[in-house]
Amino acid sequence: MARISFPKDFVWGTATASYQIEGAYDEDGRGLSIWDTFARTPGKVVNGDTGDVACDSYHRYEEDIALLKQLGVKSYRFSIAWPRIFPQGTGEVNEKGLDYYRRVIDGLIAAGIEPAVTLYHWDLPQALQDKGGWDNRETIDAFLAYAEIVFKAFGDKVKSWITFNETWCVSFLSNFIGVHAPGHTDLQLATNVAHHCLVAHGRAVQLYRSLNLPGQIGTTHNLSWSEPYTTRPEDVEAARRSRAWGNEWFLEPTLKGSYPQFMVEWFRGKGIEVPILEGDMETIGQPIDFIGVNFYTGGYTRYKKDSGLFDSEDVQVGFDQTFIGWNVYPEALYKVLSWLHEEYGDIPIYITENGACTDDHVAEDGGVHDAQRVDYYRKHFIQCQRLIDSGVPLKGYYAWSLLDNFEWAEGYAKRFGIVHTDYETLERTPKDSYYFIQKVISEGGFDV
Numbered sequence: 001m002a003r004i005s006f007p008k009d010f011v012w013g014t015a016t017a018s019y020q021i022e023g024a025y026d027e028d029g030r031g032l033s034i035w036d037t038f039a040r041t042p043g044k045v046v047n048g049d050t051g052d053v054a055c056d057s058y059h060r061y062e063e064d065i066a067l068l069k070q071l072g073v074k075s076y077r078f079s080i081a082w083p084r085i086f087p088q089g090t091g092e093v094n095e096k097g098l099d100y101y102r103r104v105i106d107g108l109i110a111a112g113i114e115p116a117v118t119l120y121h122w123d124l125p126q127a128l129q130d131k132g133g134w135d136n137r138e139t140i141d142a143f144l145a146y147a148e149i150v151f152k153a154f155g156d157k158v159k160s161w162i163t164f165n166e167t168w169c170v171s172f173l174s175n176f177i178g179v180h181a182p183g184h185t186d187l188q189l190a191t192n193v194a195h196h197c198l199v200a201h202g203r204a205v206q207l208y209r210s211l212n213l214p215g216q217i218g219t220t221h222n223l224s225w226s227e228p229y230t231t232r233p234e235d236v237e238a239a240r241r242s243r244a245w246g247n248e249w250f251l252e253p254t255l256k257g258s259y260p261q262f263m264v265e266w267f268r269g270k271g272i273e274v275p276i277l278e279g280d281m282e283t284i285g286q287p288i289d290f291i292g293v294n295f296y297t298g299g300y301t302r303y304k305k306d307s308g309l310f311d312s313e314d315v316q317v318g319f320d321q322t323f324i325g326w327n328v329y330p331e332a333l334y335k336v337l338s339w340l341h342e343e344y345g346d347i348p349i350y351i352t353e354n355g356a357c358t359d360d361h362v363a364e365d366g367g368v369h370d371a372q373r374v375d376y377y378r379k380h381f382i383q384c385q386r387l388i389d390s391g392v393p394l395k396g397y398y399a400w401s402l403l404d405n406f407e408w409a410e411g412y413a414k415r416f417g418i419v420h421t422d423y424e425t426l427e428r429t430p431k432d433s434y435y436f437i438q439k440v441i442s443e444g445g446f447d448v
């Protein structure tokens, strides 16, 4: 019997996001976000679901905090909804919006849980989208004004800040692939969005430093791991391009202050240029205190001429898959974070999201027996210990998600929570995975 054990100072947490859990979409002065608009657009979200009510955490946050306390986590990652603070994106501050997050932050601290706040988890005020959104460079200034209000309101109590959640999703998934809000399908626009979000990240870090606040600041990127299906050079290169779109395209600017040249040339070959202005790259490459990594899955890629953006295609090789169709490939977590450490040095790493979608139901005994999710977590925790043992500065892990919640274009049809949400009654029911993680945290590990 082997023992998987974690350092005593390892930060266990869970993660959520404002639009996915809060509901109260039109309460206490909240303005509309691009996701309110997108979800109301026929055909964009499964079953026409919206975040109007979601998990109603706007009213039930105390229940959520009680679940977090019972779980035994040290930290809780959640996001602030920009449209609650600035209903029109800029201009007048909505004090009731600040009051809500003050209640959440104070409640967490009273429960002995550190708040970790994401400034931007995709709910851009619609009023800013009406003026071009992130394609409009002026949105960066609006983001800075929002960040300043929030830093000054909560910077004495919140010691961990994440500027953006997954700039790849904000840019390419939402403005080129088009399945997330605002739903454009324009590669140059998406490239502009990615760049402007990266500049906004750097400017927010500079602002945070200028305020001399007592915490740490970083950002979260979703990393992919696609391996070449064969050792043929064309497969190796195709997999490299496919990985780099999600990885180097964002990590290089954030951690080295430059875009990966081989990808710049690849995009140039397609007529795409990055709208870099003087000083942008120095701003983006501001030193940060940690890098957040969201990781879920990996796979294999091979060369296929004229296929997709990178002359590549994914190859199904028989991985088990979760209910959302993502491969279960735990070793890819070890590979991608080992690669990150080799490429970018000893910057502290937090896994800010990892989890599984499974087809959950409340059983007759009142429990939710999500065995595949328990197995997923067990296997990924093993990889976390491997990483720590190999000297990778992995400092913490946030399970996605605390609650079943609004899963973007999948609506409520896909469940990632370690706590089941009944969307009729809004009752929360801890799943077997919740009790597994609770035990791992309380015992500092588990036997395999």
Ligand SMILES: CO[C@H](O)c1c[n+]2c([nH]1)[C@H](O)[C@@H](O)[C@H](O)[C@H]2CO
Pocket: 017, 020, 165, 166, 222, 223, 294, 295, 296, 297, 353, 400, 407, 408, 416
């Ligand atoms: C490939 O998965 C992405 O990294 C990713 C997965 N997820 C995310 N990003 C988002 O940050 C969450 O809001 C989603 O709810 C969550 C589950 O889909």
